[in-house]
Amino acid sequence: MLLGAVGGPQYDTLPRALRPEQGILGIRKALGLFANLRPALLYPELAAASSFKPEVVAGLDLMIVRELTGDIYFGQPRGRRKNAAGEDEGFDTMHYSVSEIERIARVGFETARRRGKKLCSVDKANVLDTSMLWREVVTALGRDYPDVELSHMYVDNAAMQLVKRPKQFDVIVTGNLFGDILSDEASMLAGSIGMLPSASLDAAAKGLYEPIHGSAPDIAGRDLANPLATILSLAMMFRHTFARADVADRIEAAVRRVLAAGLRTGDIALPGEATVGTKAMGAAVVAALA
Ligand SMILES: NC(=O)c1ccc[n+]([C@@H]2O[C@H](COP(=O)([O-])OP(=O)(O)OC[C@H]3O[C@@H](n4cnc5c(N)ncnc54)[C@H](O)[C@@H]3O)[C@@H](O)[C@H]2O)c1
Structure with a gap:
C-alpha cells in the first residue's frame, strides 16, 4: 500500500x-x-x-x-x-x-x-x-x-x-x-468511490470485506474521508458471511437515514453544500442505528 x-x-x-x-x-x-x-x-x-x-x-x-x-x-x-x-x-x-x-x-x-x-x-x-x-x-x-x-x-x-x-x-x-x-x-x-463497499467470497461464503477505494493518501488524517463505504462493507459482511440480512438491512437503513437528513462528506456534497467530517458522519450513522 x-x-x-x-x-x-x-x-x-x-x-x-x-x-x-x-x-x-x-x-x-x-x-x-x-x-x-x-x-x-x-x-x-x-x-x-x-x-x-x-x-x-x-x-x-x-x-x-x-x-x-x-x-x-x-x-x-x-x-x-x-x-x-x-x-x-x-x-x-x-x-x-x-x-x-x-x-x-x-x-x-x-x-x-x-x-x-x-x-x-x-x-x-x-x-x-x-x-x-x-x-x-x-x-x-x-x-x-x-x-x-x-x-x-x-x-x-x-x-x-x-x-x-x-x-x-x-x-x-x-x-x-x-x-x-x-x-x-x-x-x-x-x-463517489467513498460510497461503495465490496465483498470477496470463498466457496463457503467466508470473505474479505473492504471499501472499493484505497487508502486515499491525499486526504489521510484530515477528517475528510467518507466512512460510508467501509460501514456498508460491514453490512455486506452481515449479509453474506453471517447470513444476518436483518442486521445488514439495519446498517443500510441507518446510512440511508443520514443521507436523507442531508449529511454530506466533501466527496458527495454539491458545490456550496455544507459538509461534515469522517468522525461526524460515522457518529451520525451510529446514532441512526439506535
Ligand atoms: N482495494 C484496494 O486494496 C485498493 C484499491 C485502490 C487503491 N489501493 C491502494 O491505495 C493507495 C492509494 O491509491 P489511489 O490514490 O490510487 O486510490 P484511492 O482510492 O486511495 O484514492 C483515489 C481518490 O479518491 C479519493 N478517495 C478515496 N477514498 C475516499 C473516501 N473514503 N472519501 C473521500 N475520498 C476518497 C482520494 O482522496 C483520491 O482522490 C495505493 O497504495 C493503492 O495501491 C488499494
Missing part, C-alpha cells in the same frame, strides 16, 4: 514481486476468494452529485460479480521474451476451466435469484476462445435457473451500455480482467 502511494515512474519500475497489487492478488488466491461482489447503488439523495444525468442514474442498483482468482492475471506462461525477429515482447495467458466458470456463474445466478432475477454474462466470445467456453458453460448452467433471465453481452458493448443505460442491468457476471475494468467504470455511476 505504502509503495503504491509513491506513484509515478518510481512505482512503475518496481519489479512485479514488490508491487502492492501482488500482495492483494496473493491474499485472494491463498484464501480462495474467487467471487468479488461489487454493488453499484446510487442513493436517490445523491443523484444530483453524480457526474451523470440524474435520469440516467437515479435509482441505479446493480451488482457486478467478478471472478477473482483466475484469468489472465494468474495464467502461465507469462513474461518477457525475444520474438522471432529478435525484438523484446511481453506476453500473458488467458484461461478459464469449466469448473472455474461454473462456480462463478453459479454465484451470479444465485445473486440474481435473490435480486431482480436478471443475469447478464459479459465476455468477448466473438474473439477469444476462453470466452467461447465461458459462454457455453454459462448457457448450460442457465438451465438450472429457469427463473433467472440470462443474457450475454460482449465486453465492449457492456462498457458502452453501462454509461448509456445502466439501469438495464441487475446482475453482471464476468471474468477477472473484464470485471476489473467494468466494476471501476460502474463505481463512477454511483457518484
Whole structure:
C-alpha cells in the first residue's frame, strides 16, 4: 500500500514481486476468494452529485460479480521474451476451466435469484476462445435457473451500455480482467468511490470485506474521508458471511437515514453544500442505528 502511494515512474519500475497489487492478488488466491461482489447503488439523495444525468442514474442498483482468482492475471506462461525477429515482447495467458466458470456463474445466478432475477454474462466470445467456453458453460448452467433471465453481452458493448443505460442491468457476471475494468467504470455511476463497499467470497461464503477505494493518501488524517463505504462493507459482511440480512438491512437503513437528513462528506456534497467530517458522519450513522 505504502509503495503504491509513491506513484509515478518510481512505482512503475518496481519489479512485479514488490508491487502492492501482488500482495492483494496473493491474499485472494491463498484464501480462495474467487467471487468479488461489487454493488453499484446510487442513493436517490445523491443523484444530483453524480457526474451523470440524474435520469440516467437515479435509482441505479446493480451488482457486478467478478471472478477473482483466475484469468489472465494468474495464467502461465507469462513474461518477457525475444520474438522471432529478435525484438523484446511481453506476453500473458488467458484461461478459464469449466469448473472455474461454473462456480462463478453459479454465484451470479444465485445473486440474481435473490435480486431482480436478471443475469447478464459479459465476455468477448466473438474473439477469444476462453470466452467461447465461458459462454457455453454459462448457457448450460442457465438451465438450472429457469427463473433467472440470462443474457450475454460482449465486453465492449457492456462498457458502452453501462454509461448509456445502466439501469438495464441487475446482475453482471464476468471474468477477472473484464470485471476489473467494468466494476471501476460502474463505481463512477454511483457518484463517489467513498460510497461503495465490496465483498470477496470463498466457496463457503467466508470473505474479505473492504471499501472499493484505497487508502486515499491525499486526504489521510484530515477528517475528510467518507466512512460510508467501509460501514456498508460491514453490512455486506452481515449479509453474506453471517447470513444476518436483518442486521445488514439495519446498517443500510441507518446510512440511508443520514443521507436523507442531508449529511454530506466533501466527496458527495454539491458545490456550496455544507459538509461534515469522517468522525461526524460515522457518529451520525451510529446514532441512526439506535
Ligand atoms: N482495494 C484496494 O486494496 C485498493 C484499491 C485502490 C487503491 N489501493 C491502494 O491505495 C493507495 C492509494 O491509491 P489511489 O490514490 O490510487 O486510490 P484511492 O482510492 O486511495 O484514492 C483515489 C481518490 O479518491 C479519493 N478517495 C478515496 N477514498 C475516499 C473516501 N473514503 N472519501 C473521500 N475520498 C476518497 C482520494 O482522496 C483520491 O482522490 C495505493 O497504495 C493503492 O495501491 C488499494
